[in-house]
Amino acid sequence: MDDKHKLVIIVGSVREGRFGPMVGSWVADQARTHGAFDVDIVDLARVEIPLALPAVPPKFAGADYPRPAGMAELTSALDGADAFIVVTPEYNHSYPASLKAAIDWHFTQWTAKPVAFVSYGGAAGGRHAVLHLENVLTELHAVTIRDGLAFPNYFTTWQEGRPLDPEASGYAKTLLDQLAWWAGALRSARETAPYPA
Numbered sequence: 001m002d003d004k005h006k007l008v009i010i011v012g013s014v015r016e017g018r019f020g021p022m023v024g025s026w027v028a029d030q031a032r033t034h035g036a037f038d039v040d041i042v043d044l045a046r047v048e049i050p051l052a053l054p055a056v057p058p059k060f061a062g063a064d065y066p067r068p069a070g071m072a073e074l075t076s077a078l079d080g081a082d083a084f085i086v087v088t089p090e091y092n093h094s095y096p097a098s099l100k101a102a103i104d105w106h107f108t109q110w111t112a113k114p115v116a117f118v119s120y121g122g123a124a125g126g127r128h129a130v131l132h133l134e135n136v137l138t139e140l141h142a143v144t145i146r147d148g149l150a151f152p153n154y155f156t157t158w159q160e161g162r163p164l165d166p167e168a169s170g171y172a173k174t175l176l177d178q179l180a181w182w183a184g185a186l187r188s189a190r191e192t193a194p195y196p197a
C-alpha cells in the first residue's frame with residue numbers, strides 16, 4: 001500500500017505572464033525530494049472557474065453541486081487530497097480572485113485537511129495574501145500550517161527557476177515536515193470518526 005500523503009499544490013494566479021507556475025514547480029520539486037508525498041500540481045489557469053455560483057451553497061448541496069465540466073479535475077483533485085499547498089501572489093494586499101472563486105466552489109473538500117502556504121510579491125512577500133487565506137480556510141474547517149514560505153521581491157531574489165536564498169530548501173523542509181505530520185494525523189482522525197462539521 002502507498003502510504004504517502006496525497007499533496008495537491010494549487011497555483012493560484014491566472015494572470016497573463018504570471019510568475020506563479022515557477023514557484024509551483026520549485027515547491028513541487030521540494031515536496032518530491034522530501035519523500036512523504038505523492039505530488040499533484042493544479043494550475044487554476046487551466047480550470048473553468050465561473051464567478052457566478054449556483055443558487056444553493058456548496059455546503060448544503062454535497063456531491064450534487066452543479067459544477068461546470070471544466071472544473072471536474074480540480075474537484076476530484078481536492079476530493080482526493082490529504083494535504084494542500086497554496087501558492088499565491090499578493091494582489092492589493094490580498095490573494096487573487098481566481099483563488100477565492102476556486103475555494104468558494106467547494107466546501108467538504110477542505111474539511112479537516114491541512115493547508116500550507118507559499119507566497120511571493122513585493123516587500124511583504126505575499127504575507128497579506130496568506131493572512132486572508134488563513135482566515136477563509138479556517139471557515140472551511142481546514143487546518144492551516146504555521147510555517148509558511150514567503151518570497152519578498154521575487155523579481156530580484158529568484159534566478160533560473162529557484163530562489164537565490166540558500167536557506168530556502170531548509171525552510172521548505174520545515175513546512176513539509178509540519179504538513180506531513182498534520183496530513184497523517186488528520187487522515188487517521190477522518191478515518192476514525194466523521195468530522196463534526
Ligand SMILES: Cc1cc2nc3c(=O)[nH]c(=O)nc-3n(C[C@H](O)[C@H](O)[C@H](O)COP(=O)(O)O)c2cc1C
Nearest residue numbers: 013015018019020089090091092093121122123124
Ligand atoms: C492587481 C495587482 C495587484 C498587486 N498588488 C500587490 C500588493 O498589494 N502587494 C505586492 O507585494 N505586490 C502586488 N502586486 C505585484 C505582484 O506581487 C506581482 O505582479 C506578482 O508577479 C503577481 O503574481 P503572478 O505573476 O503570479 O500573477 C500586484 C499585482 C497585481 C497584478
